[in-house]
Amino acid sequence: MKLTTKMLGATAIVAASATAANAVEMEVMHWWTSGGEAAAVAQFAEALNNNTDNTWLDGAIAGGGDVARPVMVSRIIGGDPPAAFQFNHGRQAEELVEAGLLLDLTDVAEEQNWAEIINPPSLLEACTYDGRVYCAPVNIHSWQWMWLSNAAFETAGVEVPQSWTEFVETVPALEEAGITPLAMGGQAWQQNGSFGVMAIALxxxxxxxxxNRDKDAEVARGPEYARVFEAFGAARDYSAGLQVQDWNQATNAVIEDTAAAQIMGDWAQGEFALAGEVAGEDYSCLPGLGEVAVLDTGGDAFFFPVTGDPEMEAAQKELAALLLSPEVQVAFNSAKGSLPIRGDVDLTTVNECTQKGLDLLAAGQTLPSGNELLSPDTITQLNDLMTQFWNDTSMTPADVQEQYAQIIESAS
Structure with a gap:
């Protein structure tokens, strides 16, 4: 959502009311509404309610970030800001920061020594504008995962694949067994996100x-990306037997063994955990589709609107510090399926998939996320293009590749 000068000029941010001196009710807006996500965000609410005099008022918005972000921005520029809101790491809040609508957290970051404890440093850099810190990163989420139903492959009489290449070889057996090879939801961000994973892997x-970083449209038109678009076209065929909308519905098809695999970020682990699934026994995971050993380091951060209320500001900074505390980091990320942004917490009890992620992180085998490299407008254009291709079988891989290259050519 663009913030026009006219809209900003008409904005008068009002103070959020306190329920009592030094004890405020804090509305926190986010889009974590699946079962696994709700269990994770409950860890934040419990920490705030149990460790401060303040109260968490949950402001969940269903439908994912594409639905939630415009609502959050409208609340802020309309003079009715929440106490805090979730965005992804990257450039989504640039215009709000430039407009002076978000609270400067630099004093909290310096007092809590965020520069030393946040790993990788790019996560803090994504919260920093003109040398000032405006958000609290809470996790590392990577898109670079493929989740596999062990039982589905057993039913099809084939071994669980160890790479995308091997997965493609199992497709005929899966289809013969009546199993959808690849689960994909109907939301545009899922299709574009999956394409990004395939691009890195292939x-x-x-x-x-x-x-993505250099905006080189000739590479986007070249043979390396032609291979990706051909594979993406094949993936469209692999998913044809499943008609679901939300990402967690697609994950549930893998959990129920009616679909064999899903390309989805590590937040899918929260759904597996909620269903009682055990990594390595019920499901397997392939970082980088088993083709490249790498994670992109995206994730979530909380921003805090300026309210003009000293008590609310104190509560906001208290929450920002609490979100990064060791105990809260472990509790939240264990439930979410993500990695903590602190390198000094005890995660000895994590499952084998999370351990794979930690090993890649420790080895420095990481890339920035697309949200950090591309503007929200460019990402929206790519989302629209990829969902058009996914739903229009008359559109060829060559067609979509050229349109993709044109978007990259004008990307910001």
């Missing part, structure tokens, strides 16, 4: 960075 890190 075109390679160098080509992906050339396109």
């Amino acid at each position: 075109a390679g890190e160098e080509a992906w960075l050339a396109v």
Whole structure:
């Protein structure tokens, strides 16, 4: 959502009311509404309610970030801001920061030594504008995962694949067994996100960075990306037997063994955990589709609108510090399926999939997320293009590749 000068000029941010001196009710807006996500965000609410005099008022918005973000921005520029809101790491809040609508957290970051404890440093950099810190990163989420139903492959009489290449070889057996090879929901961000995973795995890190970081449209038109678009077209066929909308519905198809696999970020682990599934026994995981050993380091952060109320500001900064405390980091990320942003917390009890992620993080085998490299407007254009391709079988891989390259050519 663009913030026009006219809209900002008409905005008068009003103070959020306190329920009592030094004890405020804090409305926190987010889009974590699936079962696993709700269990995770409850860890934040419990920490605030149990460790401060303040109260968490849950402001969940169903439908994902594409639905929630415009609502949050409208609340802020309309003079009715929440106490805090979730965005992804990256450039989504740039215009709000530039307009002076978000609370400067630099004093909290310095007091809590965020520069030393946040790993990788790019997460804090994504919260920093003109040398000032405006958000509290709470996790590392990576898109670079493929989740596999062990039982589905057993039913099809084939071994659980260890790479995308091997997965493609199992598709005929899966289809013969009546199992949808690849689960995909109907939301545009799912299709574009899956394409990004395939691009890193099949075109390679160098080509992906050339396109996403350097905005090199010739690489996007080239043979490395042609391979990705051909594979993406095949993936469209692999998913044809499943008609679901939300990402967690697609994950549930893998949990129920009616679909064999899903390309989805590590937040899917929250759904597996909620269903009582055990990594390595009930499901398997392939970082980088088993083709490249790498994670992109996206994730979630909380921003805090300026309210003009000293008591609310004190409560906001108290919450920002609490979100990064070791105990809260472990509790939240264990439930969410994500990795903590602190490198000094005890995660000895994590499952084998989370451990794979931690090992890649420790080895420095990471890339920035697309949210950090591309503007929200560019991402919206790519989302629209990928969902158009996914739903229009008359559109060829060559067609979508050229349109994709044109978007990259004008990307900001």
